[in-house]
Amino acid sequence: MIKIHVLQTGKVNISESLAFRDEKVNPSLPKLTILSSYGRKNRKWFPVSAYLIEYDDQLILYDTGWHRDISPNGKYNRLSQIKHQTLKDYLTNQGLVPPGQAINEQLADMNIKPEDLDYVLLSHLDVDHVSGLKHVQDAKNILVSRDELEFANNNKIRYVSNMWKGVNMKTFQFKEKPHDTNDEIYENGPAGKVYDLFDDKKFQLINIPGHTPGLAALKITNTDTGKYVLLFSDGGYAEKSWNDMILPGIAENLNQAIDSLKWIRQQSLNDNCIESLANHDPDIEPHTITL
Numbered sequence: 001m002i003k004i005h006v007l008q009t010g011k012v013n014i015s016e017s018l019a020f021r022d023e024k025v026n027p028s029l030p031k032l033t034i035l036s037s038y039g040r041k042n043r044k045w046f047p048v049s050a051y052l053i054e055y056d057d058q059l060i061l062y063d064t065g066w067h068r069d070i071s072p073n074g075k076y077n078r079l080s081q082i083k084h085q086t087l088k089d090y091l092t093n094q095g096l097v098p099p100g101q102a103i104n105e106q107l108a109d110m111n112i113k114p115e116d117l118d119y120v121l122l123s124h125l126d127v128d129h130v131s132g133l134k135h136v137q138d139a140k141n142i143l144v145s146r147d148e149l150e151f152a153n154n155n156k157i158r159y160v161s162n163m164w165k166g167v168n169m170k171t172f173q174f175k176e177k178p179h180d181t182n183d184e185i186y187e188n189g190p191a192g193k194v195y196d197l198f199d200d201k202k203f204q205l206i207n208i209p210g211h212t213p214g215l216a217a218l219k220i221t222n223t224d225t226g227k228y229v230l231l232f233s234d235g236g237y238a239e240k241s242w243n244d245m246i247l248p249g250i251a252e253n254l255n256q257a258i259d260s261l262k263w264i265r266q267q268s269l270n271d272n273c274i275e276s277l278a279n280h281d282p283d284i285e286p287h288t289i290t291l
């Protein structure tokens with residue numbers, strides 16, 4: 001049996017057009033500058049999710065959400081945010097972590113110590129996914145895709161590398177598993193790139209490039225029944241993203257982002273898909289899924 005706890009580690013305040021790309025207002029790629037309307041207008045609070053998975057004796061955490069440093073007293077704190085994630089990031093995405101919601105606090109509530117975690121898997125390295133990493137840095141294995149880390153190293157302006165500095169974070173490499181053009185279902189993701197954690201198809205990190213090149217969705221499958229849960233991180237921002245094919249505002253590669261969203265849609269509509277979850281979907285409440 002696999003249990004997936006959908007957790008929320010506070011909220012992020014961003015322009016709606018960062019979550020849901022508006023082709024009419026701004027059809028070109030948004031530039032993340034202070035002057036950009038993408039950074040300032042029509043801001044809204046979105047949840048910041050992390051997922052704890054229990055499987056046999058394994059504990060797996062997918063993404064880490066916000067660090068407590070964002071809100072030291074559990075309240076909105078401008079200076080703390082600027083210190084933790086730089087002024088540029090503060091202007092783009094502001095965070096709030098109410099008391100008890102940082103990932104280490106939620107784990108402690110479940111009597112789980114960071115060193116009990118067998119794996120911390122990072123979907124990508126944007127601040128709202130990796131900010132809380134130091135809360136769980138004593139986990140046995142911390143993994144991010146090699147493509148993502150290379151991209152982050154070459155695009156320092158987008159990332160805050162202090163968030164993983166000094167942490168024993170290792171990389172995994174997606175295996176190339178190209179699909180046949182006749183295949184109706186692309187089992188190995190839109191790019192044909194997969195990292196199968198235990199080599200048994202139960203926990204597959206599937207590359208869904210676009211938002212970032214190394215973005216990894218997590219597909220969790222009960223291999224006895226074929227039923228699965230898809231955690232697609234920032235491949236889209238909500239169910240309506242794949243329902244209505246609305247891209248994320250930030251896409252490093254637009255064509256790849258479209259292919260990835262099409263793949264998320266296909267996987268989500270499949271009868272075997274129990275739940276398909278975006279990291280920041282405003283309609284999702286914390287809950288537990290048994291698979």
Ligand SMILES: [Zn+2]
Pocket residue numbers: 126128129234279280
């Ligand atoms: Zn995000």
